[in-house]
Amino acid sequence: MFTKLLIANRGEIACRVIKTARKMGIATVAIYSDADRNALHVRMADEAVRIGPPPANQSYIVIDKVMAAIRETGAQAVHPGYGFLSENPKFAKALQVEGVAFVGPPVKAIEAMGDKITSKKIAQEAGVSTVPGYMGLIADADEAIRISGEIGYPVMIKASAGGGGKGMRIAWKEDEVREGFQSSKNEAANSFGDDRIFIEKFVTQPRHIEIQVLCDTHGNAVYLGERECSIQRRNQKVIEEAPSPFLDAETRKAMGEQACTLAKAVGYASAGTVEFIVDGARNFYFLEMNTRLQVEHPVTELITGIDLVEQMIRVANGEPLSITQDDIKLNGWAMESRLYAEDPYRGFLPSIGRLSRYRPPAEEADATRAVRNDTGVFEGGEISMFYDPMIAKLCTWAPTRAAAIDEMRRALDGFEVEGIGHNLPFLSAVMDHPKFVSGDITTAFIAEEYPDGFEGVTLPxxxxxxxxxxxxxxxxxxxxxxxxxxxxxxxxxxxxxxxxxxxxxxxxxxxxxxxxxxxxxxxxxxxxxxxxxxxxxxxxxxxxxxxxxxxxxxxxxxxxxxxxxxxxxxxxxxxxxxxxxxxxxALMPEKVPADTSRLLLCPMPGLIVKIDVEAGQEVQEGQTLCTVEAMKMENILRAERRGVVARVNAVAGDSLAVDDVIMEFE
Missing domain, CATH: 3.30.700.30 (Glycoprotein, Type 4 Pilin)
Incomplete structure (x- = not known):
């Protein structure tokens, strides 16, 4: 077994990997940017190496810098977590050349499944059910519009190298394709260094259900049940659970077997996830395969009792799986709520700053209940604008779905976070929502139930x-x-x-x-x-x-x-x-808030990417005014009504704070 493991990541997932490595007696190495000098994963690891400035493209995803840290510390293996370099075949190849074990799948599997276009072709050849779409490269917006018309609206515009909701847009008409195509390319280039785009049919009334697979280098493959990930916002998961309240045993078996077939077709070895879109009749279609550990892996661990990080490390060490399909039993129900640094009262826009108070509920587990909190922050720490806004993953387990929801309600009630905007109120609201409680959910849940955004709960x-x-x-x-x-x-x-x-x-x-x-x-x-x-x-x-x-x-x-x-x-x-x-x-007059209707205020701390109008220009309702980038996402700000721009106070490249005035109107 390895004696030293480097974690090529940050935040909660780095802390999560360190916990298992420590349990296995393996020393750990953290890497960190200047923004993460005092981060929790740095404190937890046995060693830590600085790798550069805060932006990820100058630190965490620079392969040469990570390789230098490996050489400096003598790490024998590397766990990439998720995001960053986790699905980068060049990184896996560099490790191979260096003689360092990659705690992930073989390079060819990453290349085949990491590219969404190639992966769909392989899935089709392997007999896996796939969504109709155009798998070729798309040159420009005009071609994207032509292809979308042939497929039939609505369509999903997606980055080939994407993940985590980045570079992804739904388009219902031509104008949305043109705009979404360019934004998707920009986000994909910034997040993954790859701006290739493909388009597929958007399945209406869909559920997002994924199968966890585990494979070794000896030809063994098993599936560990499914996760329901339908509660999404901007194509990014917010609440997950395992198992799904929708699947029956027959569909679960069929999806699991197809997932294993696909994994074997590409010589997969490690933990991986095959994502499916499932319609109301339980027809399922291959969406993509994530060749890494998923954010939501804890719910699978809670219902199976299997430590996926440990299994990944053992597979990377050349060990055969110690479990067979018959050994895997699904026990009880698990919920995961993703705590994000984003303000639900401001359209879920990112929030940064210092955590003046951070007191998660106590972690505990017995035969009837469990509470688990995977986190990478601490009280007094900073939430940076440079990285993903997720603060923690709060998980609960109980024998039934209703009991797991009750445990989550109590855990959310006792979770104290102050100093930044966060989505705890929204998570609590979902746990009490009748449709969620009934299990009658689709990926449109948030858009349908909160069409005007979240404005808080009106209590009975x-x-x-x-x-x-x-x-x-x-x-x-x-x-x-x-x-x-x-x-x-x-x-x-x-x-x-x-x-x-x-x-x-x-x-x-x-x-x-x-x-x-x-x-x-x-x-x-x-x-x-x-x-x-x-x-x-x-x-x-x-x-x-x-x-x-x-x-x-x-x-x-x-x-x-x-x-x-x-x-x-x-x-x-x-x-x-x-x-x-x-x-x-009762006799006191109410204070009237200031009128800001003639101002375009920056809704979040961020970087001005583009200004689309100029002083003196007349704008129409819904017209694009500017684009603001924050936490790796581009946000397009539009005119709320017809008007004339009186003054523009910002230019591309400016960094703005919340409520800074971007432009004024006559």
């Missing part, structure tokens, strides 16, 4: 009532603390009244509190009662409570006259007032 009346009772009980505790701190004499409780008015989400609740040593009984004006118990103290950002015996976890912040409470996707300002204060508050 019963939940508001619970929060009102809780807020009143917490406010009482805060008031008692305040009177103690003030140094007033006498019994402090005489200064805290029993009657309160709680306002939240446009609703008002009149109530009174009767407290004792065990908690508080809250009586509403209509005679209803709720019992609130908790050991929460003022200043704690997480409140764990019992309301009539049912657990409730809230994120709590202090605001003037009350609290900011976040719960299950809702972000509420909750005001707790005496009856007289409530009377007076």
């Amino acid at each position: 009346a019963e939940d508001l009532r619970r929060l009102a009772a809780v807020a009143a009980a917490m406010h009482r505790v805060s008031e008692i603390r305040r009177t103690r701190v003030s140094g007033r004499l006498g019994n402090h409780e005489r200064h805290v009244g029993a009657d309160w008015v709680v306002n939240l989400q446009g609703e008002s609740f009149r109530l009174s509190i009767s407290a004792d040593k065990g908690g508080a009984t809250v009586v509403f004006a209509d005679g209803g009662e709720l019992r609130v118990e908790s050991d929460w103290t003022p200043g704690q950002p997480l409140a764990r409570l019992q309301v009539d015996g049912a657990p409730l976890v809230l994120k709590v912040g202090k605001i003037s006259g009350g609290f900011r409470i976040r719960s299950r996707g809702a972000d509420l300002k909750v005001h707790v007032r005496t009856p007289r204060q409530a009377e007076l508050a």
Whole structure:
């Protein structure tokens, strides 16, 4: 077995590989850019080597620099993680020449399956079901439009060397093909150094279901069930689960066998994933093969008990698989929520900055439940604009799907992240969404259920009532603390009244509190009662409570006259007032936000790639104004209405912060 392993990656996946290597007794080497000098994977590894400036094309994906780190440290094997060099055959060849083991598939398999055009041709020849499309090279936008018309709209424009949603667009008409073709080429060139594009039919009402395969160098191949990855945004997965709530045993077997057939056809050896699009009738079509470890591999590990990273290392060491297809049993259900540094209230645009608070739920596992958090960050660390915005992968396991969802709800409730925009509220909202809970999902779920973006959850009346009772009980505790701190004499409780008015989400609740040593009984004006118990103290950002015996976890912040409470996707300002204060508050005028309708504001920290208009130019609704690049994605900003550009304040190459004014209108 190898004694030293270099991880040619960063972030959570580098940390994940280090954990398994440590368990196997293998020393680890991290590589890092200047932006990652203090990163968690650098701290965890036994050794670390600097490889260059922050941009990935000057550090992590420069083969010569990675090879120099290998030589410097004497690493015998390299695990590439995912992204970066993981599916780069030139890197695998360089390792081969150096005599260093690549913890991944053979070069020929990477070349065959890493190119989406070639892979589809091989899949067809192997008898694997494929989606209709044009597999040849496409010269320009005009040819892309002609091909799209022949295939029939809608079509999917994809980067041949792509992955992770980069270089991918759906087009429903000619104009969208022309625009999407160029953006896809640009993203592909920037992310992968390869701007080749192909086009295929976009299957409507699709589910994205993938099969995990594991192969060795002795001709053995097994499949480890499937993962449902249909909850996607911008073609990037957000929530995954295993198994799929849609597949039956017959379809699972057919997909697994086709996946293994394809793997054997290219001489595959290592862990790999064969992705399929599955329609409502359980017809499945080959999409692509990822010749690497997938981001969502933990859910497969949780339902099979198999450590995929360990298996990859053993295969790279020349060992035969120690398991057969009959050994693989799917046990229970697992969920994965990807925590991204992106603001769901601003169209999921990337967010960067310092993690002023980062407290994930405790990892634990027993026979009835499990919580796992794969992460590469820590409290006080920086989220950089140079890399993928994923912060962590929160996973839960339970014997049933419903129980796994419940575990995920609780884990998300207790996950504390402050300092940046993040998608925790959205993840919580999905876990409570009736369509998701029922398993009735497609890849269009987010677009259909949140067509205008995510604006937070509107809580039902019963939940508001619970929060009102809780807020009143917490406010009482805060008031008692305040009177103690003030140094007033006498019994402090005489200064805290029993009657309160709680306002939240446009609703008002009149109530009174009767407290004792065990908690508080809250009586509403209509005679209803709720019992609130908790050991929460003022200043704690997480409140764990019992309301009539049912657990409730809230994120709590202090605001003037009350609290900011976040719960299950809702972000509420909750005001707790005496009856007289409530009377007076009702007479106060509301503050009107500033008018920014004549400004184009930068929606995220990013780089101006292109300005498409100039001062004095008339623009129409929907017209492209400029392109902003952030975290490896191009974002096109369009005119919201007809108007005339008065002033342009930025040029291509400018780095802007959130809400910087890009241009002004008359």
